[in-house]
Amino acid sequence: MKRMASVVLFLILAASAFLGILDFAHKQAAIKAERQNPSDYVTVYTDIPPGALELLNPVFFEESGIKLNVVYLSTDQLASETSKPDVAPCDIFISSQDSLNKLKENNRLQIFASARTDTALNLFKDEECYWTGIWVDPVIFAVNKDYSLKHPAFQFNWPEVLTIKSVRLSVTDFIAASMAEDLLMCMTEHFGIEETMWYLTEAQKHIVQYGKYLSTPSRMAAMGKCDIGISGFNEAVRTQKENMPLEIVFPEDGSPWYLYGAGISKDAQYPERGQLFLNWLLDSPQYKNLMEKNNFYYIYVNDLAMNGDNRGTTLNFWNLQKKYYDEGKKDLLNQWGEKIRFGGKESD
Incomplete structure (x- = not known):
């Protein structure tokens, strides 16, 4: 009888573990599927170190109703025109000035100007409005x-x-x-x-x-x-x-x-979302405080008074x-x- 009870208990535990793993797998698949469907996201391609952009997700979503889908790439991958099939097309690039200039040269950015980008110093933006600086170090x-x-x-x-x-x-x-x-x-x-x-x-x-x-x-x-x-x-x-x-x-x-900036992808499926995010980066005081609390201390191009x-x-x-x-x-x-x-x- 004891042996039978042990077998039953083992089967129950095994079944519970299996169901837990199955549930986790379903959730991960759902997350992946959701990220591949950019209907509620602005997709950001970047080669900056992981950490900074994730901090902005809840604040930007609260203000805009749009989530960030951050795709981290190496600088070489960022310059490549080949996208991975399981990654949503880029709406906005965030990278160094050097990388943004190369993206412009490779015809991968589109012109974008707004009241927000216009207030950035000419020193910190592309003269033809293909990209705009955000953070200066x-x-x-x-x-x-x-x-x-x-x-x-x-x-x-x-x-x-x-x-x-x-x-x-x-x-x-x-x-x-x-x-x-x-x-x-x-x-x-x-x-x-x-x-x-x-x-x-x-x-x-x-x-x-x-x-x-x-x-x-x-x-x-x-x-x-x-x-x-x-x-x-x-x-x-x-x-x-x-x-x-x-x-x-x-x-x-x-x-x-050293300048970090952003440019709207020429192949963006949702360029208006990239534009919204870029304008927000140039104007939102909330995210500056959030970044400083998480040890990112930059000078902001639209907040140069020090x-x-x-x-x-x-x-x-x-x-x-x-x-x-x-x-x-x-x-x-x-x-x-x-x-x-x-x-x-x-x-x-």
């Missing part, structure tokens, strides 16, 4: 607080920071990330090739470490392992939020910048066209790597 100086207190008269400009050998400096390796590579391109456009390479040759003499990650320079400065880190604003604020002793200083002679830093310096952006071609970027990186990074001193 300026390059700033992340300064160790003790160093700042001991050097109140220090002039935080690019020539001083890059050439004064007593300053222990950290910067992300230019080949480590697209934003770091972009910094080299920005400097070259702003200063010219010869002057940039001279500055970087001088900087090489007092760089204590090239970071492998964008967060490295600001964290090294906060820990006292360098005096000044050349960092993106977003990473520097993240370091500050960890209660680490770091001061963010805006360069007196202006900042390079207080100065602790030294009273305001944030000014370099006037850049940022039309960098792959071959030119490759040549500059090779020149820097061969003559400076691995030619100036032994590698880290």
Whole structure:
């Protein structure tokens, strides 16, 4: 009798487990089917790191009645015209300025202008209205607080920071990330090739470490392992939020910048939904607070008013066209790597 009870109990548990798995499979299939049917979605193709756009889904849905279908792709996949059969067609691309320019060149974007896009600075949008910038990540100086207190008269400009050998400096390796590579391109456009390479040759003499990650320079400065880190604003604020002793200083002679933006797909099934989402990104104050609560700290193109830093310096952006071609970027990186990074001193 006991054996029979055990068998019955086992069958009940097995049946329950099977029904649970079956129910889960049905739910997953329903979710997949729903995502493949874009009738209630705006489909976003993006190569930005996962996390930020999911935060916006409930807020955007509450205001618009439309959900976000976020499709994450690599930068190379984003540039490819081949879509996966189980993925809904793109309504709106969200990516870096460089990727958006390539999408425009490949005739994959359509012109879109509105009252919202019109208020973005010309510096941060395509002159023919194929894409509009959303978030700007300026390059700033992340300064160790003790160093700042001991050097109140220090002039935080690019020539001083890059050439004064007593300053222990950290910067992300230019080949480590697209934003770091972009910094080299920005400097070259702003200063010219010869002057940039001279500055970087001088900087090489007092760089204590090239970071492998964008967060490295600001964290090294906060820990006292360098005096000044050349960092993106977003990473520097993240370091500050960890209660680490770091001061963010805006360069007196202006900042390079990295731009994320959006463009409406030429093949969009629901272009009006992509347009609605783009306008919302340019105007909604709710999502800015939500992103900051989740450690995304960008400057918004339609909200550029900022207080100065602790030294009273305001944030000014370099006037850049940022039309960098792959071959030119490759040549500059090779020149820097061969003559400076691995030619100036032994590698880290």
